Amino acid sequence: MVISEQSLSMWDLGLTGNQLPAEHIVTIPRAQVASIVDTGKTAQGGVPVARLTFADGSFADQRLISKPGPEFWSVAAAI
Secondary structure, eight states, X not given: OEEOSSEXXXXXXXXXXXXXXXXXXXXXXXXXXEEEEEEXXXXXXXXXXXXXXXXXXXEEEEEOSSOOOHHHHHHHHTO
């Protein structure tokens, strides 16, 4: 997951998380992303699961590739 001023994009790094080049999955305008929060759940390998909530009220849970630091969650909270 890449968060920028303009959009949020998601990339597939394969089953083991090290497939290069990564495959681009989707780009979503930032205005359509209402929030990104830690669900408190973990996926295989102990990595967190983030919940993306969209402007229309829908949501998607996304397994992160690694344990992000506090900087990631600060940027996500600013959305």
